Amino acid sequence: MSGNVGIVIVSHSFDVAKGAADMVRHMVGEEVRVAFCGGNAEGGLGTDVSLILNAIGSIWSPKGLAIMVDLGGAETNSEMAVEMLPVEKRSSVVICNAPIVEGAVMAAAEAAGGGSLERVRAAAEELSAR
């Protein structure tokens, strides 16, 4: 449903990203749109700004998107991708400080219930609270 916050999963590994997305779908079904990307242009490990932009565009929701990342480059490249969006869209995308698999599942559960972007992010980041 495009009426809910969507989840974007960005890993260095295509398999990790796909696996995390599979888990989210298993948990919340079709209630939440999920996009994922992983790996570099040659199919190796890495993250790629253009792939992240494609993932964001593929499930764009006016209610917002929450991005889950793994290691540093995924976060830096996701930040860059968000900054390359049109100005009016940037504030509708957040990058969550959360473990990628658990964060994605928790965020999706909140999103499936119709939670706002802030609540979705909080649900994911609760896992990182110290």
Added chain:
Amino acid sequence: MEVAPSMLQAMIVRTADRIAARCEELCALDWAIGDGDHGTNMKRGWNAVGATAADIAAMPTGDALSAIGRTLVMTVGGASGPLYGSFFLAAGAAVKQGLRLPEDLVDVFAAGVQSVGARGRSRAGEKTMLDVLVPVLDTLRAGMGQPGLTAKVKGVARTSAELTAAMVATKGRAAYLGPRSVGHVDPGARSSCLIVEAICDCLEGRA
């Protein structure tokens, strides 16, 4: 004054060649404290910039710097893409804001350095590319208009890159190693040094 297209093209080509020639060295440095792909990532990015060198060099200087930045962002992959990309995007934006070259080179370079710091939430002393870029900026600022500046800048870049070996990484992938990162030159500092050297070589007429 704009940078002459022929000079800009020479700088791009020489940088791309230098990065490609040192690809294995950069990967080896990255294997020691990171994930080993800095050389191949940088080579991919600068190959893409080099492939369009003539088109980029034909643009006004500010647009050309921005085009280099956009290309690096979209092709490098890894954290160094947005970091180097941000440098050139910010430098290009600084030129477009009415700054003049070469008089305002320091301000243009400073805009790039500031952007790298903001993107990486980092500063000098944390074993990153900033440990080369910041001393180079300081050297430019202190020595603009003086003879022998490019030789001095290259010396500072090389020394500064070497000095990162003694530093403990607190930013980037190497931070996971903490104290074990000591003894290894930072790959980003080394690649920054290579780019600075290539550009200085061109300014010295060795293109």
